Amino acid sequence: MLQIYCPYCQELREEEEFSPSGEAHIARPRDPESLSDEQWGDYLFFRKNPRGLHREMWHHSAGCRRYFNVERDTVSYVIARSYPIGEDPAGAMVEGHDHE
Amino acid sequence: MSESAEMGQRFAPVLESPLHYVRARHRNPAAAAVTLSERSACILLNLRGSPENEPFRESVRAVLHVELPEVGRSADSELASIYWLGPDEWLAVVDQATLAEPVAALRGAIQGHVSIVDVSSAQSLLAVQGAGVAELLQKASVYDFHPREFGPGRCAQTTFAKATALVRCVGEEHFELIVRRSFIDYVARWIVDACAESGCHISGT
Structure with a gap:
């Protein structure tokens, strides 16, 4: 059972309260008309499946x-951090950080 | 008598408490440690707007006489109680007797990008009080209702048995549950079952 920090409720809650919503930071192409079928297919269906740190969306x-983003290690299940939608994830992969 | 008038008579609407069916079998004020009651004469409003929107905060203060509470908290005035639901969402419970038309009053006072929706018929407010109520809630939910963490004024939306509820701590051994109307019968039966050892009394008519 994971304990997930909700950046809006500002506390650790049990996994039972959340539903996972897959990979985060997938931007919709600005001009879908100009994409090839392959590019559009990649956007719609293809997801990363990394071994290690993964940025994903969860819904409380x-x-x-509310939806928010979580950085979770897919091997150890350690959650590095969670941050609200719209926040820039650049350079923010911090391992072993907790919210105490 | 015309056919439609006859139908109207046969299906005359009757106001019925969501606790109607479970209440009849659990009336035992003398032997019960826990009392469950429904607060029916109130209006529930869903308020949405940015917390940075000063006119929004200002008009809620002017109409309901209460500040919009911070994360995970609730606030009270003589007119209303407000619960925090999300970063831009609150629930106001207004006593029908003191303020009969809160939606009109708020809409008249607020301009700008806000939403005020009457959700009274979707949800209802249950009060649970008595010895060991925090332990009772603990059986129903994954959330920690220990008074150390969840004191008076705190509120949280969480799972409750197989439903969900907005739970607020009013005082020692006194909690409020705001549950969706269609889940109330289930939640009430669940509570009755969970306090089988201490006994549960469902008050009201």
Whole structure:
């Protein structure tokens, strides 16, 4: 059972309150008409499946009902940090950081 | 009598408390440690707007006489209680007797990018009080309702049995649950079952 820090509720909550929503930071192409079928297919269906740190979206469905991003290690399940939607993730991969 | 008038008579609407069916079998004020009651004469409003929107905060203060509470907290005035739901979302519970038209009053006072929606018929407010109520809630939810963490004025939306609820601590051994209307019968039966050892009394008519 994971404990996930919700950046909006500002506390650690049980995984049961959340639903996972897959990879984060997938930007919709600005001009879909100009894409090839392959590029559009990549955008729609293809996701990273890394071994190690992964940025993903979670939804606090039983709580504040907001989406936010989580940096989670797919091997150890350690959550490095969680941050609100819209925040820039650049250079923010911090391993072993917790929210105490 | 015309056919439609006859139908109207046969299906005359009746106001029925969501606790109607479970209440009849759990009336035992003398032997019960826990009391469950529904607060029915209130209006529930969903307020949405940016917390940085000063006119929004100002008009809520002017109409409901209460500040929009911070994260995970609730606030009270003689007119209303407000619960924090999300970074730009609050729930106001207004006593129908003191302020009959809160939606009109708020809409009249607020300009700009806000939303005020009456959700009274979607949700209802239950009060649970008595000895060991925090332990009772603990059985239902993954959230930590220990008074050390969850004192008076705190509120949280979380799972409750197989439903969800907005829970608020009012005082020692006194909590409020705001549950969706269609889940209330289930939640009430669940609470009755969970306090089988101490007994549960469901008050009201």
